[in-house]
Amino acid sequence: MRPLRWLLCSLLGACTTAVPPGTSVSHGDSANGWLQGGVPLPDRGPGFVRARPGESTRYGIPRLITALERAAAVVHRRLGGAPLRVGDLSAPFGGRHPRHRSHRSGRDMDLIFYATDLDGRSVEGRGWVAYDRFGVGVEPLEQGGRVLRFDEARNWELVRTLLLDEEAQVQWIFASRGVKARLLRYAAEHEPNPEALFRAAWAIHQPTRGRAHDDHFHVRVACGPTQRALGCNDRGPVWSWWRDAALKRDRYAPLNDAGLLAFLLEGTPDPNR
Numbered sequence: 001m002r003p004l005r006w007l008l009c010s011l012l013g014a015c016t017t018a019v020p021p022g023t024s025v026s027h028g029d030s031a032n033g034w035l036q037g038g039v040p041l042p043d044r045g046p047g048f049v050r051a052r053p054g055e056s057t058r059y060g061i062p063r064l065i066t067a068l069e070r071a072a073a074v075v076h077r078r079l080g081g082a083p084l085r086v087g088d089l090s091a092p093f094g095g096r097h098p099r100h101r102s103h104r105s106g107r108d109m110d111l112i113f114y115a116t117d118l119d120g121r122s123v124e125g126r127g128w129v130a131y132d133r134f135g136v137g138v139e140p141l142e143q144g145g146r147v148l149r150f151d152e153a154r155n156w157e158l159v160r161t162l163l164l165d166e167e168a169q170v171q172w173i174f175a176s177r178g179v180k181a182r183l184l185r186y187a188a189e190h191e192p193n194p195e196a197l198f199r200a201a202w203a204i205h206q207p208t209r210g211r212a213h214d215d216h217f218h219v220r221v222a223c224g225p226t227q228r229a230l231g232c233n234d235r236g237p238v239w240s241w242w243r244d245a246a247l248k249r250d251r252y253a254p255l256n257d258a259g260l261l262a263f264l265l266e267g268t269p270d271p272n273r
């Protein structure tokens, strides 16, 4: 840490406390960071339930939580059916987690795929079901052993809603190549808005390292300019469809020495953008 910043941090107690009470800050990046003032996702809401109710890995920055709540409600309102099952977000203060390499800074969430039975009826899955290239998966025996189908209509509705949500700034939707191909093929036949298809073609991605994600979506939102100014570090792309405020230069100076002085002298940006 450079001397001037160290001095200011010492005077303030800690740099990370130099934000107003109640502010959520995603510090660092999703694989090496932590979460300050995270917001918990309820165990259930319109169109969603948590797969591990009562468990604490359910914190995020407000923009992540509200994006999920909006998208689940849209799918529920338009198509009905079983609720979206939500896996892990981040621990109350982020940081390392035994089930994840990322999920550390309040910008990641796991969404278990919507499923139907073999007759096409929406069903609430149990456990985690991996789908093959035909879109068929089998529940673990201890959870019933049902044969399920990947619900293309509801999963696409979820993806398009997240990607067209201008507030959310979804950066990645990690999913296997097989799932991506299935969704894009469905969208090519049914999606009226070409922008949704374009965004999905870029933002759905099978992780280069780690698991293929054939049993859930892993959704990550970008830092956004204000979180970046508070210490959030984006490693991913800046998509062309993000609004100017997110796409172009930060509205606030980053917290280098000069930026920190400006921050102290000129006040605090809106923390939850």
Ligand SMILES: [Zn+2]
Pocket: 100, 103, 108, 109, 110, 217, 218, 219
């Ligand atoms: Zn994940």
